[in-house]
Amino acid sequence: MRPRRPALVTLAAVAAPLLGGCGVPGTGVIGAGAPATAAVYPYPPTGMVLFLRSADGQAMPVVRFAEDAPDVPGPGDSPGVSTQQTVAELFAGPLEEERAAGLTDGLPDFPFEGIPLVERHPSGGVEVRLPIDLGDLDALGRRQVVCTIAFTEDAEGRTRVWLRGIETAFGPVVCDLAAGGG
Amino acid sequence: MTPAALSAAPDPLDTVPMPRLLLIEDDPSVREGVELGLRRRGHEVRTAATGEAGLALLREFRPDLLLLDLMLPGMNGVQVCRKVREDSQLPVIMLTARGDDFDVVIGLEAGADDYIVKPARTEVIEARIRAVLRRFEEPGGGRPAVEFHGELAIDRSGLGVAKNGERLALAPSEMKLLLHLSAAPEQVFSRQQLLEHVWEYGFHGDTRLVDACVRRLRNKIEDVPGNPRYIQTLRGFGYRFGPL
Amino acid sequence: MRFGASRRRTRATGERRRSFGLRTRLVLAFLLVAAVSAGTTAALTFREVRNAVLATAQDTAVSSFRDQVRELDFFLPVNTTELVGTLRTLARNGRPHPWYVYAEYGSVRASSGTNPTSTVITPELRRTAHADPQGSFQRVVKDGVPYLTIGMPVVFELGASTVAPTGIVLYAVMPMPEEQANVEALAAAARDGALPGLAVALVAALVAARGVLRPVRELRQAARSMGSGRLDTRIAVRGSDELADLARTFNESAGELERSVNELREAEERARRFASDVSHELRNPLAGMLAVTEVLDEGANRLDSDTARAVRLISTETGKLAVLVEDLMEISRFDARAAELNTDEIDVAETIRRTLGQRRWTDLVRTELPDGIRAVLDPRRFDVVVANLVGNALRHGGAPVTVTLRTTTGADGTAWLVTEVADRGPGIRPDVLPHIFHRFYKADAARTRSVGSGLGLAITLENVRLHGGTVRAANGPGGTGAVFTVEMPLRTGEAPA
Numbered sequence A: 001m002r003p004r005r006p007a008l009v010t011l012a013a014v015a016a017p018l019l020g021g022c023g024v025p026g027t028g029v030i031g032a033g034a035p036a037t038a039a040v041y042p043y044p045p046t047g048m049v050l051f052l053r054s055a056d057g058q059a060m061p062v063v064r065f066a067e068d069a070p071d072v073p074g075p076g077d078s079p080g081v082s083t084q085q086t087v088a089e090l091f092a093g094p095l096e097e098e099r100a101a102g103l104t105d106g107l108p109d110f111p112f113e114g115i116p117l118v119e120r121h122p123s124g125g126v127e128v129r130l131p132i133d134l135g136d137l138d139a140l141g142r143r144q145v146v147c148t149i150a151f152t153e154d155a156e157g158r159t160r161v162w163l164r165g166i167e168t169a170f171g172p173v174v175c176d177l178a179a180g181g182g
Numbered sequence B: 001m002t003p004a005a006l007s008a009a010p011d012p013l014d015t016v017p018m019p020r021l022l023l024i025e026d027d028p029s030v031r032e033g034v035e036l037g038l039r040r041r042g043h044e045v046r047t048a049a050t051g052e053a054g055l056a057l058l059r060e061f062r063p064d065l066l067l068l069d070l071m072l073p074g075m076n077g078v079q080v081c082r083k084v085r086e087d088s089q090l091p092v093i094m095l096t097a098r099g100d101d102f103d104v105v106i107g108l109e110a111g112a113d114d115y116i117v118k119p120a121r122t123e124v125i126e127a128r129i130r131a132v133l134r135r136f137e138e139p140g141g142g143r144p145a146v147e148f149h150g151e152l153a154i155d156r157s158g159l160g161v162a163k164n165g166e167r168l169a170l171a172p173s174e175m176k177l178l179l180h181l182s183a184a185p186e187q188v189f190s191r192q193q194l195l196e197h198v199w200e201y202g203f204h205g206d207t208r209l210v211d212a213c214v215r216r217l218r219n220k221i222e223d224v225p226g227n228p229r230y231i232q233t234l235r236g237f238g239y240r241f242g243p244l
Numbered sequence C: 001m002r003f004g005a006s007r008r009r010t011r012a013t014g015e016r017r018r019s020f021g022l023r024t025r026l027v028l029a030f031l032l033v034a035a036v037s038a039g040t041t042a043a044l045t046f047r048e049v050r051n052a053v054l055a056t057a058q059d060t061a062v063s064s065f066r067d068q069v070r071e072l073d074f075f076l077p078v079n080t081t082e083l084v085g086t087l088r089t090l091a092r093n094g095r096p097h098p099w100y101v102y103a104e105y106g107s108v109r110a111s112s113g114t115n116p117t118s119t120v121i122t123p124e125l126r127r128t129a130h131a132d133p134q135g136s137f138q139r140v141v142k143d144g145v146p147y148l149t150i151g152m153p154v155v156f157e158l159g160a161s162t163v164a165p166t167g168i169v170l171y172a173v174m175p176m177p178e179e180q181a182n183v184e185a186l187a188a189a190a191r192d193g194a195l196p197g198l199a200v201a202l203v204a205a206l207v208a209a210r211g212v213l214r215p216v217r218e219l220r221q222a223a224r225s226m227g228s229g230r231l232d233t234r235i236a237v238r239g240s241d242e243l244a245d246l247a248r249t250f251n252e253s254a255g256e257l258e259r260s261v262n263e264l265r266e267a268e269e270r271a272r273r274f275a276s277d278v279s280h281e282l283r284n285p286l287a288g289m290l291a292v293t294e295v296l297d298e299g300a301n302r303l304d305s306d307t308a309r310a311v312r313l314i315s316t317e318t319g320k321l322a323v324l325v326e327d328l329m330e331i332s333r334f335d336a337r338a339a340e341l342n343t344d345e346i347d348v349a350e351t352i353r354r355t356l357g358q359r360r361w362t363d364l365v366r367t368e369l370p371d372g373i374r375a376v377l378d379p380r381r382f383d384v385v386v387a388n389l390v391g392n393a394l395r396h397g398g399a400p401v402t403v404t405l406r407t408t409t410g411a412d413g414t415a416w417l418v419t420e421v422a423d424r425g426p427g428i429r430p431d432v433l434p435h436i437f438h439r440f441y442k443a444d445a446a447r448t449r450s451v452g453s454g455l456g457l458a459i460t461l462e463n464v465r466l467h468g469g470t471v472r473a474a475n476g477p478g479g480t481g482a483v484f485t486v487e488m489p490l491r492t493g494e495a496p497a
Helices: A004-020 A083-092 A096-100 A139-153 B028-040 B051-061 B077-087 B101-109 B122-133 B172-183 B191-197 B208-221 C002-070 C080-092 C123-131 C177-227 C242-300 C305-335 C348-358 C379-396 C456-466
Strands: A039-041 A047-053 A059-065 A117-120 A126-129 A161-164 A169-173 B020-024 B044-048 B065-069 B092-097 B114-118 B146-149 B152-155 B160-163 B166-168 B231-234 B238-241 C073-075 C100-105 C108-111 C136-142 C145-157 C163-175 C344-347 C365-368 C374-377 C401-409 C415-422 C470-475 C482-489
Touching: A039 C145, A047 A083, A047 A139, A059 A139, A059 C163, A083 A117, A083 A126, A083 A139, A126 A139, A139 A161, B020 B028, B020 B051, B028 B044, B028 B122, B028 C242, B044 B051, B051 B065, B051 B077, B065 B077, B065 B122, B077 B092, B077 B101, B092 B101, B092 B122, B092 C242, B101 B114, B101 B208, B114 B122, B114 C242, B122 B172, B122 C242, B152 B172, B172 B191, B172 B208, B172 B238, B191 B208, B191 B238, B191 C344, B208 B231, C002 C136, C002 C145, C002 C163, C002 C177, C073 C080, C080 C100, C080 C108, C080 C163, C123 C136, C123 C145, C123 C163, C145 C177, C177 C242, C242 C305, C305 C456, C344 C348, C344 C379, C348 C365, C348 C379, C348 C401, C348 C415, C374 C379, C379 C401, C379 C415, C379 C456, C379 C482, C456 C470, C456 C482
Parallel strands: A039 C073, A126 A161, B020 B044, B020 B065, B065 B092, B092 B114, C365 C401
Antiparallel strands: A047 A059, A117 A126, A161 A169, B146 B152, B152 B160, B160 B166, B231 B238, C100 C108, C100 C163, C136 C145, C145 C163, C344 C374, C401 C415, C415 C482, C470 C482
C-alpha cells in the first residue's frame, strides 16, 4: 500500500481540475467595451442641462424643458436659456420629479435675492459671480457648477469658466465629466 | 594394533615345522623389515620385489603362505592373487594400507583369505598367519568323515568338498567358512561370530572379509549364486547353512 | 554454501514480495504518466472549448444587450414607471437566452421582474459599472446555476461629439443552463475519452513491466542458482541497456567468484592430498621399522645401557608414529569423503563390553549397559568411537569412568542411541570446550607427549557424523568431571532422510 499513496495523491491532484472544473465557473468583473449610448428627452440642445448629484456622489445630468424652468429673478435674455438662468435653477435645487429619483443639488443656497452675474471674461470664456463663499463648494459641487455653465454656453461644453465668489475666485476651469464620482 | 587374542588351546603349529613364507613386496624397507621380523620368529622367508618374480619363486619355493602387497609395479597384487588362485589353494594374506578400501575389496574378491593393514607389528602379522593356517577344529567328535548336503559332499577330515562328485577347489578361508556353517546346519551366525571363529578376530574385524568369502564360496557351490541354497543370508542377522 | 539452505528459503519469499512491488510500481508509474498526460490534455482541451463556448455566449449577450439599449430613450431624470416598461421590453429580447433586466438611477431601482434588485449581481460589478463609463460582465454561480451578469452604463450625446453618463446603469442577468449542459457534456466526453486511454496505457504498462522485469527475474534465478552452488551460472546478455550492463557485471562477478572458489577448492584439495600423500609415503618406511621393533627390543638387552635406551626409544616412538600415521590416514579419508559405512546389526551392550575387554579396560570402567539394545551401525567405527572416548577419559579425566547406554525417541519419532562416557576428573576448562574436537588441539601443553595422536576426538567426531549423529562434550553437574555424549540413529541408514 505504501508506494500507492503518493501515486493516488498525484492522480487526485491531476483529476481535481478535470472533474471539479467540469461545470461553468464564476469569474471576476470583466470589461466588455463601450457603454450604451441612448437618446434622451428633451434633446439637450433644446433644453436646459443641469448637473445634480446622486446620493452616492455622482454628477447626474438632468434635462429640463426651457418652459419648465421655474421663475427665477434675473434678466431673461432669450432666445435659448441664459447661463444666469441655468445657474440660478441649479442653485434653486431639484424639482420634485428629480428629488423622487434621489437627486439633490448639494449646493449652498443663495442668500435672499442673490443672483448669479455672468460676464465675458477678457481672456475668453465666461466669468460667473456667485453670491456665495466658493469655499462652501465641494469638488463635486464646483464640477456641477462649472459643467452646468459650460454646457449652457456651448453644446460641447468646452467654454472656459471663471468663478468669483464673495471673497474668492478661481479659473479658468473646463468641465470634466470623466472625473467620475470623485 | 592390539595383539589378537590367541586361543589358549595347544597350538598345532607349535609342534610342526615353522611355515615357509613368500613375501612379495616392492618397497625395500617393508620387504626387509617384515622379512627380518618374521625370520627372527623362526620362519623361513623368501622375498620378491615384483609380482612376476614372486610367481616364479612360488613354483620353486612352494611356500605354506603368501604375503602379498597389493600395490606392485607391473603386475599388481590383485592380478598375482588371481593367478595363484587359478591352480592353487595356497593361503594368501594381503598387505594393504588403511585408505585402500577399494583395493581391499578387489583383493578379497580375487581370493585373498585375509589382509593386514600396514604398518603392522611382527606379532600382529604372525597372529594373522597362524589364524589363516590353523586347521578347522571340529566342535565335537563322532561325526561321519563325509557328510552329504544336497549335491554337496563335505569331507571334514580330508578337507575336501565335491559337488555332484566333482571336487571343488576352495581357498582355506572358504573351506573353513563352509565347514563352520555346515557343522551346525540352519543355525544363524552373525558376521562378528564368523569373524571370530573362522578368521579368529577377537575384536571388531572387517565384516567385508565374511561377505567377500561368502560370495566366492557361493560362486563355487551354488547352482544360482544370486539365489543361494546352501549359504543363505538373513538380513540383519547373518548367514546360515541351509535349510536345503 | 552448505548452510545457506534455510536462509535461501526466507530470502526467496522476501524476493517474491518485492518483485510484486516492483511490478506494481512500474505499472503505477506508467499509469500515472498516462493519466497525467491524458488528464492534462483533456483538461486543457476542455478548458479551451469551454471558454470558447462561454465566450461566444457572453459576447453575443453583451453586444446584443448594448445594441438593444441603444434603441432606447430616456427622460432625465428617469421616470420610474416608464423605466419599468422599458425594462420589460428589454427582457423579452434576451439573446442568446432570456434575461432579467435591472436598472439603477440615483436611488431608483427597477427591474423587469417583481424584485427591483437582483441577488445575483455582485457589488463588484455595480461598483465597476458606476465608476467606469463602459460595459462589463461577470459570471456568477449561485446555487449551482451559472449566470451571466452584464453591467451597462448608459451615456447620451450632449453635443455633436460629447457624450456624458446619464447616471443610468442597466443590468442583464442571464441564466446559462444550455452552456452548463454543453460544458458538462464536454467534461463527460473528456472523461470518457481519457478512461479508455488509461485502459490502453494499462496494457502497455503491463507489457513494458514484463519486459523490464524479465531480466530481473532471470537475474534473481541466476543469483539463486549461484547461491545453491552452481557457480557456472551465467545470464544471456541482450541489448545494450542498463539491464544488459547489469547482466554483464553479474556474469563477470560470477566468473571471478567461480575462479576464486575453484582456486580455493583446488588449494584445499591440494592440502588434503598433501596430507594424504604424506601419510601414504610414511606408511612404507614405518611398516619396515615397525616390523623390526621386536628385533630391536630383544637385542637391546645385549647392548650397553645408553645404546639400549636409544634403541628402546626408537622402538617406542616408532609405535607412536605408526598410530599417528594411521590416524592421519583415517582423517584424510574423511576429508576426501572416502570413508564408508559398513553397517551391521549388533547388540550394543555386547559390542561395548568387547571394546572394553579387548583393551583390558573392563576393571577400570563402570558400565550401565541395558541388555537387548540392538542397533544398525558400523561396528568397527562404533568401536573406535567408544575406545577413543573411554581412552580419553582414562588418560585425562579421573576414575571412575562410567559408560552409560540408553535409547531415546527424537521429535520426529526416530529412535536414537545415546552413549555417555563420564569421568570424575577436573572437567574441561570452558575455554577449551569449543575446541575439544579440533585436530591436534591440546588442552594442556604438558600433555603433548602423552599417549594418543591428538586426532582421537576429531576421528570420533567424524565417525559419529558419518552415522548421522552428534557428539558433544560438557562438564557434569557441580564440576563432577567431563561428560561426552554420543547420539546416533538407532538404525543408521534406515532412518528417514
